[in-house]
Amino acid sequence: MNPKLQKTISEIEQTKAKISALQALLPELEKKKTELENAEIIKVFRTVNVTPGEFAAFVAAYKAGVLPTAELNPKTPKSITEETQNDSY
Secondary structure (H helix, E strand, C coil): CCHHHHHHHHHHHHHHHHHHHHHHHHHHHHHHHHHHHHHHHHHHHHHHCCCHHHHHHHHHHHHHCCCCCCCCCCCCHHHHHHHHHHCCC
């Protein structure tokens, strides 16, 4: 067989093997990403020290485009973000 053809066939097989391995890894990475995002959300929730009801009201208001001002801790999103970024897991 032509050496160039054999090399190309070999590269195709190697590439398919890599793709297969990466496809197997992708769901695990997506699950880990979701877990880390959830942990960050919980951390922010605990940082602002609000009740679950207040948090639910905030999320509902955010989805509706109207944010409550008096019910929540006066920390700005920027200060909350800075606090959580400085903390390590």
